[in-house]
Amino acid sequence: MRDPLHRIARIPTALLSDALGRLGTMAAAIKPVARGMRLTGIAHTVRCYPGDYLTLLKALAEAREGEVLVVDGGGMLEAALLGKLMAIEARRKGIKGFVIDGAVRDLHDLEDVGVPVFARAATPRVGTAEHLRETQVPIICGGAPVQPGDIVHGDEDGVVVFSPKKLRTVAPRALEIQRHEAEVARKLRRGRPLAELMKLFDRLVELRKRG
Numbered sequence: 001m002r003d004p005l006h007r008i009a010r011i012p013t014a015l016l017s018d019a020l021g022r023l024g025t026m027a028a029a030i031k032p033v034a035r036g037m038r039l040t041g042i043a044h045t046v047r048c049y050p051g052d053y054l055t056l057l058k059a060l061a062e063a064r065e066g067e068v069l070v071v072d073g074g075g076m077l078e079a080a081l082l083g084k085l086m087a088i089e090a091r092r093k094g095i096k097g098f099v100i101d102g103a104v105r106d107l108h109d110l111e112d113v114g115v116p117v118f119a120r121a122a123t124p125r126v127g128t129a130e131h132l133r134e135t136q137v138p139i140i141c142g143g144a145p146v147q148p149g150d151i152v153h154g155d156e157d158g159v160v161v162f163s164p165k166k167l168r169t170v171a172p173r174a175l176e177i178q179r180h181e182a183e184v185a186r187k188l189r190r191g192r193p194l195a196e197l198m199k200l201f202d203r204l205v206e207l208r209k210r211g
Contacts, residue, residue: 007171008153009040011178016153016160019173026099026142026159029120033104034111035156039118041068041096043150043161045139048102049131050074053081059135060086065094068152070161072139073102077120079127084109091115099152099159101141118154 008016017025032038044067046059051074059069069090073081082098084106090098097116104110104119105126120142136148144161146152152161162170188194 004167005040005042005151007167008151008174011153011171011174013153013155013157013160015174015177015181016162016170018177019170020160020162020166024144024160024162026144026161027101027120028158030099030101030118030142030159032154032156033107033117033119033122037097037116037118038155039068039097039099039116040151040153041066042164043068043070043146043148043152045136045141045146045148046071047134047137047139048073048081049133050076051079051081051102051127052129052131053086053127054129054131055133055135056081056086057129058132060089060093060095062135063090063093063095066096068096069098069100070139070141070146070150070152071098071100071102072141073100073120075102076127077103078123079103079125080105080123081127082117082119083126084113087113087115087117097154099141099154116154118159 044063046056046069048055080103082104087110091113100119103121103123105124107122110117139146146161150161151164
């Protein structure tokens, strides 16, 4: 059976954000730690004590193939929650990647391991491993609410997250927006002014409101 997430795996996050009415878009600071990193998977949520990676270790042990570890780092950016060893373990288990509202380290090694990592910051300072908090609970990551089982999609622009219940409507809507943008681009290349063509985007707004 084909993975239902294939429908959005190659859709840019910008289009998904538009299709979602900008809901579920994480903070701009959460970006891939290396060029070319993309991820699409199912959220396995983690709520860490600020600057402490013990709960992330627990989640990594629990997580299943195809999941993305989505981490509320408690607002601490001066201590890394993840480094190369966790990334190597994630690759062994088939984990799709990490989205961390917090800091990481070992950027060069993370790029070499190849497991996609999205984070708010990087620091050489390691965190502690003393405080155990919750996994698989509702969290806030990058200002966006995340439930266990939500769909997480990240690329060079950032990360969006949404309920799997929306997949059947969001994917076609994003592709519709993509077709309209391609139409506008073709007309721009033929000399039509953008101000005139923006009326197409007004229609897209109306379509999203009706949807």
